[in-house]
Amino acid sequence: MAFPDDFVWGVSTSAFQIEGATREGGRGVSVWDTFCATPGKVRNGENADIACDHYNRFPEDVALMVELGVKAYRFSVAWPRIQPTGHGEVNVEGLDFYDNLVDALCEAGIAPVTTLYHWDTPQPLEDNGGWLVRDTAERFAEYAQILGERLGDRVEMWIPLNEPMVETLFGYALGEYAPGKALLFDAMPAAHYQNLAHGLAVSALRAAGAKNVGTANNHSPVWPASQDEGDLTAARHLGAVINWMYSDPVLTGKYPDEVIPYLPSDYADDLPKIAAPLDFYGVNYYEPQGVAKPGEGNPLPFELRPIEGYPLTTNDSPVVPDGLREFLSTLKNRYGDALPPVYITESGCSFDGVHDRQRIDYHTEHLAALEKAMSEGVDVRGYFVWSLLDNFEWSKGYQPRFGLVHIDYETLSRTPKDSFHWYRGVIGGAR
Ligand code: FCB
Numbered sequence: 001m002a003f004p005d006d007f008v009w010g011v012s013t014s015a016f017q018i019e020g021a022t023r024e025g026g027r028g029v030s031v032w033d034t035f036c037a038t039p040g041k042v043r044n045g046e047n048a049d050i051a052c053d054h055y056n057r058f059p060e061d062v063a064l065m066v067e068l069g070v071k072a073y074r075f076s077v078a079w080p081r082i083q084p085t086g087h088g089e090v091n092v093e094g095l096d097f098y099d100n101l102v103d104a105l106c107e108a109g110i111a112p113v114t115t116l117y118h119w120d121t122p123q124p125l126e127d128n129g130g131w132l133v134r135d136t137a138e139r140f141a142e143y144a145q146i147l148g149e150r151l152g153d154r155v156e157m158w159i160p161l162n163e164p165m166v167e168t169l170f171g172y173a174l175g176e177y178a179p180g181k182a183l184l185f186d187a188m189p190a191a192h193y194q195n196l197a198h199g200l201a202v203s204a205l206r207a208a209g210a211k212n213v214g215t216a217n218n219h220s221p222v223w224p225a226s227q228d229e230g231d232l233t234a235a236r237h238l239g240a241v242i243n244w245m246y247s248d249p250v251l252t253g254k255y256p257d258e259v260i261p262y263l264p265s266d267y268a269d270d271l272p273k274i275a276a277p278l279d280f281y282g283v284n285y286y287e288p289q290g291v292a293k294p295g296e297g298n299p300l301p302f303e304l305r306p307i308e309g310y311p312l313t314t315n316d317s318p319v320v321p322d323g324l325r326e327f328l329s330t331l332k333n334r335y336g337d338a339l340p341p342v343y344i345t346e347s348g349c350s351f352d353g354v355h356d357r358q359r360i361d362y363h364t365e366h367l368a369a370l371e372k373a374m375s376e377g378v379d380v381r382g383y384f385v386w387s388l389l390d391n392f393e394w395s396k397g398y399q400p401r402f403g404l405v406h407i408d409y410e411t412l413s414r415t416p417k418d419s420f421h422w423y424r425g426v427i428g429g430a431r
Contacts, residue, residue, distance in 0.1 A: 003371065008111070008382025009427040010072035011065065011404065012346050014118035014162065016048055017391035019078060021055035026091040028084025030120035031130070031171075032394075035178035046397035052389050053412050055097065060414065062104045064405055065388065068420060069427040072111040074216075074345060074384050075101070076118035076162065079143055086122030087139050095150055102154050111156040113384075115216060116144055116201060118162040119171070119178065126179050131172065131190035134264075137197035144201035148208025158210050159282055159345065160201035163218040164194035165246050176395055184300070188262035192270070195249050199274035214280035216345040217246045221288040221326045225305055230293030234302035238291045247331070249274045251281070251338050258301075280381065282345030283331070285366075288323040313358075315350040315393070315400040321365035328373040328380070341381045344370065348386030350393070350400035359404075359419040367426070385423060389414070 016032050036047035054061055065073055079086065081094030098114075105112045117140065125136050144160060161167075166177070172190040175182035202213050220242060224235035240258035249255055253275035255263065290305035310318035324347070332339060347366050351358040363385065374380050390403035398409055404420040407413075 003367075003374075006381075008072050008343065008384075009423075010070050010074055010111075010113065010382060010384040011068070011388040012074040012348075012384040012386045013054075013388050013391065014076040014115065015078035015081075016051075016076075016118065016120040017387075017393070018052040018054040018389055020049060020051040020053040022049050024055060025081060025093040025097060026084060027078065027094060028080035028086075028091075029123040030078065030080045031123055031126045031178040032120050034123055034126075035180055038180065041178075041180060042395050043397035043399060046392070048392040050409075050412075051392045052407050054389070057412070058101050059104060061388065062101075062108055062110070064414060064416070065105075065110055066108045067416070067424070068388075068404070069424050070110060071427070072113050072156070072382065072384070073105055073388075074113040074115060074157075074159070076115035076120075077147060078120050079117060080120060080122040082146060083122060083139075083143055086125035086136075087142065090146055095146070098147075099150060102151055106154050112151070112154060113157040113159070114147070114151060114155045115159040115162050116140075116147060117160065117197075119167055121179070130179055131167065131193050131197075132187075133189075134193055134196070137193045137200055140197040141200035141204045144204040145208050148205040148210040152205070152208050152210035155210065156212060157280065157343075158205050158213045159216045160198045160205070160213070161194055162216045163284060164191060164198070165218050165242055167194060169242070185262050188259065189264050191245055191259075192263050192267055195246065195274045196270045198250065199270070199276050202276040202278070203273070212279045214278050214282050214340070214343070215250060216282035216284055218284045218286070218346075219243050219247075219327050219331070220286070221323050221330065223288050223290050223307065225290065225292035228293070231291070234293045235291050237301040238289065238304075242289065244334075247281075247335075250278065251275070251335050278340050280341050280343055281331075281339060282343050283327070284346035284386070285324045285327060285344060286347075287317045288320050288326075313349045313362075313400075314352060315396065317349065319349065319362060319365075321362075321369040323369075324366055325369040325373040325376075328370075328378045329376060332378045339379075341379045343382040343384065344380065345384050346386040347383065348402050350402050352401055354406050354415055354417040356417045356419045359417070360422045363419065363423065363426075 170177035172187035224231040240256035390407040
């Protein structure tokens with residue numbers, strides 16, 4: 001494989017999934033703390049109170065990244081560490097934590113890539129309506145300004161929100177993730193207000209001196225069950241809901257027609273803010289999504305179908321490397337020159353054990369698909385493995401293991417897996 005010399009090899013994590021120390025350093029309560037404490041929501045009643053204890057052990061994790069040789073580290077900031085109630089006064093201890101992390105990365109020669117929000121909304125903001133109300137987007141802009149002012153001199157890439165689609169779908173439409181609301185299509189304002197939060201944060205970050213602002217949107221190629229008109233229509237509808245509702249407004253200043261009926265009535269005034277030009281477009285890729293026309297009695301305009309005929313991870317995700325190439329090609333065709341340089345801001349899989357041949361195969365195949373997309377003309381500048389460490393995988397708790405580094409959750413000791421050594425070789429050009 002031949003990637004350009006300046007290709008950015010990285011790893012990704014998120015605050016809630018690794019930090020632990022949920023009651024330390026003046027941190028406020030997040031929706032995920034509340035969700036974990038609600039019986040029946042997370043597998044085995046697990047929570048992230050300790051997780052990987054990264055909050056206290058980050059120097060060890062930075063040392064691991066030095067050994068790995070990554071050029072960039074994508075981490076998220078826990079909003080409740082910075083503003084425990086989601087607005088107003090700043091918790092200095094929280095800000096200091098990220099300042100120290102960023103300094104440690106810079107000293108190690110690793111570019112800090114900062115996500116402002118990876119789903120851990122301060123609980124008081126959720127109590128006030130969360131992403132279903134405009135106010136949260138406005139609060140988010142204030143929060144972005146605080147981070148931009150403090151870290152803007154050192155952070156090399158900024159991502160306002162991680163995967164607003166997943167937050168909308170699983171958090172507000174289906175209730176499988178915090179805040180656990182099952183509103184189906186009434187969840188759609190959450191998509192719009194997150195898109196608005198993105199746009200307002202882009203401006204706030206830039207005004208505070210931050211450079212290089214983009215996204216990390218989750219995307220899936222949509223595969224219709226057949227070429228029949230009914231299945232194709234269902235696929236168009238689903239594509240609008242899971243892909244284009246998040247990329248179109250950001251890249252073109254418009255929403256796809258299919259989702260307009262579900263938006264807040266005054267949405268159009270927000271579009272110019274949402275469409276602030278970006279420096280890069282981040283894609284998180286895991287798997288395609290199958291779809292068919294709705295069966296009788298189904299109130300939705302589509303019916304989800306599993307992708308069959310591919311190997312599965314321990315998280316039951318089908319492994320479809322070419323889906324990455326396919327999606328990037330669709331993205332390029334859809335947006336043409338309006339598409340900024342792309343980074344794969346997440347790609348990864350859950351498999352057990354430290355001798356994780358399957359993870360090595362997974363990334364080898366996804367990198368081959370990526371290289372193909374690049375040779376077909378998609379401008380891709382980097383690849384971030386999800387994830388550096390095994391971590392708290394949301395409602396599935398600690399069972400799926402996504403790390404290049406194994407975590408023993410009893411002792412919190414860290415053991416690099418075979419895939420860690422393999423990735424170091426990739427980065428070092430020793431493939
Ligand atoms: C992505 C999330 C990330 C992790 C991976 C497996 O959708 O952004 O936090 O859960 O899936």
